[in-house]
Amino acid sequence: MKRRLYIELENCIGCRACLAACTQCGGHEQRNRNYVYDINPFVDTQTMPLMCLHCEDPPCARSCPAQAIQIHESGAVLSAMAEKCIGCQNCTIACPYGIPKFDEEQNLMYKCDLCIDRTQYDIPPMCASVCPSNTLQWLTEEEIENKQRRHDLDNGKWVASMPPLENETNVKINLPGILQGTEKLF
Amino acid sequence: MPKDKFFRDIENMHHPDETLVKTHCSYCGMQCGMNLRVNTKTNKIIGVEPRYDWPVTVGKMCPKGVTAYQQTNHEDRILRPLIRDDASLKGTKEGFREASWEEAYDKITDNFKQLQTRYGKNSLSVFSGVSMTNEKCYLTGKFARVALGTKYIDYNGRFCMSSAAGGFLRSFGVDRGSTLPWTDIHETDCLFIAGSNTADCHPTSMFRVWEVQTRGGYLIVADPRETPIARRADIHLDLRPGTDLALANGILHLLIKNNDTDDAFVEKHTNGFEETKEVVKSFTPEYTSEITGIEKDKIIRAAHIYGKAPNAIVMFARGIEQQRKGVDNVSAYTNLALVTGKIGRPKAGVATFTGQGNGQGGREHGQKSDLLPGYRKITDPENVKAVSEVWGIDPEEMPEEGVSAYEMIELMAQKEIRGLYLLCSNPAVSAPNLNFVKQALKTLDFMVCSDFFISESAEFADVILPAVSWSEDEGTVTNLEGRIIKINKAQEPIGESKPDWQMQVELAERLDRGQYFTHLQTAEDIADEFRRATKGGVADYYGATWDKIDKQDGVFWPCIDEKDTGTPHMFLDKTFYHPDGKAKICALPYRGAGEEPDGDYPLYLTTGRVVYHYLSGNQTRRIPFLSDMAPEPYVEMHPDTARAYGLAHEEAVRLTTRRGATVFKVKITEAIRPDTLFVPYHYGHEEAINLLTNAALDPISRMPEFKVCAVRMHKLEAEKV
Numbered sequence: 001m002k003r004r005l006y007i008e009l010e011n012c013i014g015c016r017a018c019l020a021a022c023t024q025c026g027g028h029e030q031r032n033r034n035y036v037y038d039i040n041p042f043v044d045t046q047t048m049p050l051m052c053l054h055c056e057d058p059p060c061a062r063s064c065p066a067q068a069i070q071i072h073e074s075g076a077v078l079s080a081m082a083e084k085c086i087g088c089q090n091c092t093i094a095c096p097y098g099i100p101k102f103d104e105e106q107n108l109m110y111k112c113d114l115c116i117d118r119t120q121y122d123i124p125p126m127c128a129s130v131c132p133s134n135t136l137q138w139l140t141e142e143e144i145e146n147k148q149r150r151h152d153l154d155n156g157k158w159v160a161s162m163p164p165l166e167n168e169t170n171v172k173i174n175l176p177g178i179l180q181g182t183e184k185l186f
Numbered sequence: 187m188p189k190d191k192f193f194r195d196i197e198n199m200h201h202p203d204e205t206l207v208k209t210h211c212s213y214c215g216m217q218c219g220m221n222l223r224v225n226t227k228t229n230k231i232i233g234v235e236p237r238y239d240w241p242v243t244v245g246k247m248c249p250k251g252v253t254a255y256q257q258t259n260h261e262d263r264i265l266r267p268l269i270r271d272d273a274s275l276k277g278t279k280e281g282f283r284e285a286s287w288e289e290a291y292d293k294i295t296d297n298f299k300q301l302q303t304r305y306g307k308n309s310l311s312v313f314s315g316v317s318m319t320n321e322k323c324y325l326t327g328k329f330a331r332v333a334l335g336t337k338y339i340d341y342n343g344r345f346c347m348s349s350a351a352g353g354f355l356r357s358f359g360v361d362r363g364s365t366l367p368w369t370d371i372h373e374t375d376c377l378f379i380a381g382s383n384t385a386d387c388h389p390t391s392m393f394r395v396w397e398v399q400t401r402g403g404y405l406i407v408a409d410p411r412e413t414p415i416a417r418r419a420d421i422h423l424d425l426r427p428g429t430d431l432a433l434a435n436g437i438l439h440l441l442i443k444n445n446d447t448d449d450a451f452v453e454k455h456t457n458g459f460e461e462t463k464e465v466v467k468s469f470t471p472e473y474t475s476e477i478t479g480i481e482k483d484k485i486i487r488a489a490h491i492y493g494k495a496p497n498a499i500v501m502f503a504r505g506i507e508q509q510r511k512g513v514d515n516v517s518a519y520t521n522l523a524l525v526t527g528k529i530g531r532p533k534a535g536v537a538t539f540t541g542q543g544n545g546q547g548g549r550e551h552g553q554k555s556d557l558l559p560g561y562r563k564i565t566d567p568e569n570v571k572a573v574s575e576v577w578g579i580d581p582e583e584m585p586e587e588g589v590s591a592y593e594m595i596e597l598m599a600q601k602e603i604r605g606l607y608l609l610c611s612n613p614a615v616s617a618p619n620l621n622f623v624k625q626a627l628k629t630l631d632f633m634v635c636s637d638f639f640i641s642e643s644a645e646f647a648d649v650i651l652p653a654v655s656w657s658e659d660e661g662t663v664t665n666l667e668g669r670i671i672k673i674n675k676a677q678e679p680i681g682e683s684k685p686d687w688q689m690q691v692e693l694a695e696r697l698d699r700g701q702y703f704t705h706l707q708t709a710e711d712i713a714d715e716f717r718r719a720t721k722g723g724v725a726d727y728y729g730a731t732w733d734k735i736d737k738q739d740g741v742f743w744p745c746i747d748e749k750d751t752g753t754p755h756m757f758l759d760k761t762f763y764h765p766d767g768k769a770k771i772c773a774l775p776y777r778g779a780g781e782e783p784d785g786d787y788p789l790y791l792t793t794g795r796v797v798y799h800y801l802s803g804n805q806t807r808r809i810p811f812l813s814d815m816a817p818e819p820y821v822e823m824h825p826d827t828a829r830a831y832g833l834a835h836e837e838a839v840r841l842t843t844r845r846g847a848t849v850f851k852v853k854i855t856e857a858i859r860p861d862t863l864f865v866p867y868h869y870g871h872e873e874a875i876n877l878l879t880n881a882a883l884d885p886i887s888r889m890p891e892f893k894v895c896a897v898r899m900h901k902l903e904a905e906k907v
Contacts, residue, residue: 011396013385013414015797020252020811024233026201042825042835043856045385045414123199129236130247132389134396185375185402186494 002074003138005114005128005171006147007049011135014038014047018127018136025115025126033079033101033112034127049135051127052077052099052112054170060111063094068109075170076114085109114170144172191372192393196238196245203227206235207676211251212317212656213800215363215540215666216390218243218251222657222676231255231657231677241739242368242667248389250800253809257655258677262639262808264652265681269293276628276646287682287692290649295696297632297648298334301605307585311338311594311603315610316346316548317801318686319661319673320727321712323544324559324719325687326609327552330585332577332702333694337585338603341553342611344591345618347545348554348887349507350538353516356886357524357770358756359763360724361561362668363546364537365529365756366499367742372397374533376404376495378488380519381430381505381893385414386797388503388539388666404495406488408433409505410792411822411864412857421488425478427792427862428779428894430506434518435776436474437489439466441525446493448527452771455760456524461773469776477776479859498528503539504794508892510780510882517772524771530757540666542801543656547664550725551716555588559716560723569723576719578702590888592617592881599626609636609653609686614643615802615870618879618890619845636686641804642870652683659685661709662735667754669740670730687712721746724763779894780882783861787843787896789827790862793875794893803868819869820853821899824860828852831901841865842898846877849902863897 014036022032035050058077061069068084069091071077080091080100087107091100100111115125123129124138131137139147198206198221206221219240223233234255236245257263267290268282275281285293301309312330316323323341330339343351347363354361371377372394384391395415399405407419408430416422425433441447442463452459475482492498500523506515520536528534540546551559552573559576562569564587574581589597595617597603606627617623627633627646635647644650660675679685687709694703706712713732721728729745730752742752762769783789798816799806806812821839833839835854840847841863849872850865858864865875880895 010418011392013389013392013797015248015385015389016815017247017249017252017389020249021247023811024252026199042854044412045417045855045857047414118199121197121199123196124245126236129238129245130252132243132246132248132392133385134393182400183402184404186496 003122003140004144005051005125006137006139006144007051007171007173008135008137009048009174011133012036012047012049013133014045015132017130017132018049021126021130026117031101031103031110033110050097050099051136051171052114053097053173054114056168056170059094059096060091060100063090065090072116072120074116074120076116076119077111078113078116079111080109082108147174192244193241194238198238199235204232207674208237209657209674209676210663210671211247212254212257212805213250213543214388215542215545216243216388217543217663217665217671218247218390219245220247220251222255224676229677231258242665242669243390246390246393249798249812249815250806253811255657256809257638257805258657259680260639260808263680263683264638264640264650265683266652267682268650270648273648277624279640279645282650290651291693291696293649294634294693298605298697301631305604307335308337309604310334310336311598311606312336313591313594313606313608313611313613314339314341314553315542316341316343316545316553317543318548318610319659319663319709320544320547320551320670321661321709321716322686323548323553324551324716325690325706325712327559328577328702329690329694332579333690333697333699335583335585337555337588338594338597339553339588340555340591340594341548342591342613342616343542343545343549343554344887344889345616345892346504346541347507347538347549349509349512349884349889350516351549352513352884352887353520356513356772357517357520360756361549362743362756363540364667365535366532366537367667367669367754368394370533371395371499372401374398374403374497374499376406376492376498378406378492378498378500378522379415380408380500380502381507382501382503382539383409383411383413383415383505383794384539387541387795389797391539404491406491410859410862417857421484421491423478423480423484423488424859425480426859427790428509429478430509430515431511431518431774432469432474432477432776433480433485434515434522435466435469435774436471436478436485437492438462438518438521438525439469439474440471440486440489441493441522442466444490444493447525451527452525455762456769456771457766458771458773459525462521462771465773465775492522493526495528497533498526499533499535499537501537501539504541505893507538508889509894510884510891511777512884512889513886514772514774518774521771524769530760532755535756537666544663546666546668547662547670550664551720555590560720560727561725562723572722573719576715590883592883592890593888595623595626598630601629604631606630606633608633608643608647612641612643612802612804614641614646615804615874615876616867618876618881618892620874620877621846636689637804638683639804639808641802651689652681654679654683654685658683659709661713662730662732664743665740667742669742670727670735670745671740672732672735685709780891781844781880781894781896783896787898789897789899791841791843791878791895791897792862792864792893793867793879794864795868796866799866799868801868802870807868819850819866819873819875821850822853822855822858822864824858825854825856826860827863828854831899833901838902840900840902841878842900843878843880843895845880848872848874848877863899867892
């Protein structure tokens with residue numbers, strides 16, 4: 001059953017377990033490939049994880065002159081192939097979120113590969129596995145549709161990848177603060 | 187065990203040439219399930235894998251858990267015993283030399299014997315901790331009383347859990363940190379969380395907490411800071427530090443006024459309601475608001491929601507417990523559950539978030555000055571007899587009750603205690619009023635410290651013994667639910683390090699008390715004796731065999747025999763542990779903090795944790811990821827406060843209390859009351875906020891008031907002028 005990464009932004013508690021977990025995934029060589037931002041640190045404690053959204057038509061891959069960024073059949077946009085990457089950093093510039101990181105020593109770009117060594121066997125990516133606040137979830141299409149119903153806006157658009165961003169994404173994000181349809185139990 | 191809604195069958199990732207060892211995290215009371223990845227060629231731990239089959243945490247881990255395995259083969263590990271011959275260097279890292287185990291043991295036994303010959307048995311003391319297995323905690327209590335024969339043993343749970351214990355004992359007659367399993371939490375209708383920064387301190391509870399709201403339940407949070415959990419709460423009761431008792435009394439007043447009490451339950455199963463009614467009569471919303479500083483309407487709304495909730499759980503942590511009235515605070519919040527009858531059934535009850543890994547088990551099995559294994563009282567001759575039989579000693583030999591942790595330190599300063607065996611604790615960071623504590627440690631004639639890194643406290647030792655990390659030994663711990671779980675060995679001890687229990691057996695032999703210890707050659711030997719020692723006690727672990735723990739995903743105590751599967755929910759038969767079977771609703775008049783702000787010290791100071799560090803930070807400050815995320819302490823303050831003092835973000839300020847002064851960087855955030863400053867406590871030496879905290883002790887639990895004192899703040903430039 002196909003599953004996707006789903007991000008429920010307002011659950012984030014800023015613990016950065018996702019960053020720590022990212023370093024533990026096989027092949028990630030202790031380097032994390034995701035980010036967590038303090039949204040307004042002088043005001044409150046709200047934080048936000050920023051993960052690669054794995055665009056269906058990814059600008060990082062399209063902008064790569066060496067075709068070093070491959071797209072897995074599951075939709076995961078993989079990290080640069082070491083033998084092809086020329087270290088030009090076009091991908092970082094092209095990505096609307098600045099996700100790809102650059103390793104100066106190896107002259108090599110690296111980015112989230114959605115833990116492809118895990119997700120191709122339907123094991124959740126490390127970030128979603130450990131996320132203690134359920135901000136990052138690994139859900140089936142059906143589960144995402146159920147979530148979507150609760151987050152639907154009047155205009156029917158709810159994911160962060162709606163225009164003007166690049167096309168559709170394989171990672172889905174809820175819109176924070178919109179929990180429509182939650183009725184109090186009493 | 188029923189699978190909850192978070193439970194999903196996921197195969198574990200299995201890398202080639204690796205074994206996965208099922209175990210639990212080394213840190214807080216959540217004891218999250220995890221798999222340690224062990225390389226089959228080198229037999230070394232090389233990483234971590236989530237443990238999806240663990241019902242409490244279903245693979246979830248916080249950043250500490252994810253990186254915990256990095257302790258085991260860390261370059262700072264102590265690999266051989268260390269001796270320091272020059273006592274003038276105490277309190278520094280200098281002067282240690284490597285020694286053999288024989289030399290270290292000889293030095294320890296010579297000094298211990300000499301001190302006891304000259305000054306009596308009670309000149310020695312044992313100061314321990316509860317990040318150890320139940321087996322180690324048990325043996326440490328036996329070692330102090332049988333091998334050393336001293337009454338002075340106590341533990342760092344006095345800084346962490348003893349107020350919760352005191353409150354539960356008074357209200358229920360039994361202290362189990364949670365009356366229900368954690369897998370119930372997300373199914374309740376209302377969570378009332380007081381004095382707990384759950385997101386930072388127990389992050390892997392958060393998915394259940396948010397689920398309550400997602401289902402349409404309510405979340406009420408009482409905290410002086412707008413922590414992540416308070417930020418999303420339906421009601422945030424932003425009280426002044428140290429006023430929790432007034433808030434709980436105020437809510438109780440409203441529950442009575444709104445007729446939200448369960449009169450049949452109160453009548454049949456409790457005592458003390460009439461007196462309590464009298465006490466809370468004056469706690470009108472207006473009066474409660476005046477003391478706590480919370481808007482009246484928020485108090486009214488919170489009481490209404492809790493009162494009307496079909497099921498509700500009251501949860502709390504150090505925020506209410508680390509006060510000089512911590513026991514009263516715990517009983518006052520427990521009152522809410524008792525008067526409404528929201529206890530003794532699934533999805534409703536009371537729970538405390540346990541700070542230390544084995545905060546629960548560690549306080550039940552004889553490390554506390556007043557307790558013997560199984561929660562037996564050392565002052566009760568029948569209890570002493572039962573344990574003496576298991577230990578094979580004459581009951582007459584059992585030392586009497588000693589004093590609490592901080593009071594032991596006071597006796598060190600007075601030279602009544604001359605020697606110290608410190609293990610699994612770092613009071614030079616975690617105790618209050620540190621200038622005094624450090625002086626007391628320096629005053630000791632002889633000190634042994636067992637640890638796996640050189641802690642700030644180890645710097646005061648004459649001999650340091652290399653202990654093993656949690657992953658190099660096995661045994662049981664009791665998590666915050668009261669669930670006894672199994673820690674498994676993933677790697678052989680590195681260098682010449684040894685488990686504490688083995689050191690104690692070997693030291694006991696050299697102290698001529700081998701006959702009581704030499705039969706204990708494995709952790710399982712100790713487990714068997716330990717279970718027998720708890721048999722018939724309040725905390726009865728007799729039926730919790732290692733085999734049963736494995737088969738059942740943990741066993742909740744009490745578990746009295748082979749057939750008993752344990753007790754996940756307490757008081758289902760509405761019988762409490764007081765002799766008449768009734769719980770006690772406690773009448774608790776309000777009293778203020780030990781130190782309130784005044785003209786000289788105009789602000790409140792409160793302390794707490796950040797998610798990246800555990801307790802005194804001796805372990806987590808060495809892990810690169812955690813250290814990078816939180817490299818130094820800071821003083822959190824409201825923008826209005828910063829403006830009033832002319833301070834900018836990250837500027838340095840000096841904080842001064844009646845006990846000391848130290849410098850921190852400013853962190854500005856609206857997520858705190860303007861009259862309150864907050865500093866995390868995980869840092870050592872000059873960065874330790876406990877240089878400033880107040881050692882005012884709770885009269886029952888003897889827990890210091892870490893959570894509130896009066897403080898003065900100076901901008902450093904202004905001070906020079």
